[in-house]
Amino acid sequence: MSGLRMPRLLPTAAAVLIFSGIAAAQVKIAIVNLQQALVETAEIKKAQAEMEARFKPRQADMEKLQKELQGIQQQLQTMAGKLTPQAEQELQMQGQRKQRDLQRLSEDLQADVERQRTDILQGSSQRMQQVLHKLAEEKGLDLLVDVSNTLYFKPALDVTKEATAAYDKAHPPK
Secondary structure (H helix, E strand, C coil): CHHHHHHHHHHHHHHHHHHHHHHHHCCCEEEECHHHHHHCCHHHHHHHHHHHHHHHHHHHHHHHHHHHHHHHHHHHHHCCCCCCHHHHHHHHHHHHHHHHHHHHHHHHHHHHHHHHHHHHHHHHHHHHHHHHHHHHHHCCCCEEEEHHHCCCCCHHHECHHHHHHHHHHHCCCC
């Protein structure tokens, strides 16, 4: 009985493939690099510059601490055998404290940067979704696909720059 069903399914499968090809040919599709579109917006560029300025003093503190740590390590190497055991132990303890302080500063800075970046991107991503929806409607698109989900596309299908421009127009930086 399953042998009889197989020949009947072949014409149905062929018809589905043929009609799906015809339907796909009539669909208007565009591609967007969502990440690039978002990163290139004036709002994100401004936020990035503000973040760099905000965290620059902490970065400078870390660099200073790193130099102090390197100085202690160099001092331990150049003075090896010349220091008293107590002085050598004191330098090693200073180095360990500075290493711990540097590690904490680095972790705190990284967490703060990540938290602020997430907050910024979360709001911007939602606004970009709205802009893309409006752009798709204006262009009469049936499907708008992120570039990360495609293997190949013609460059003419890319609307990334248009998306960035539309975002900047709808949401100028404050």
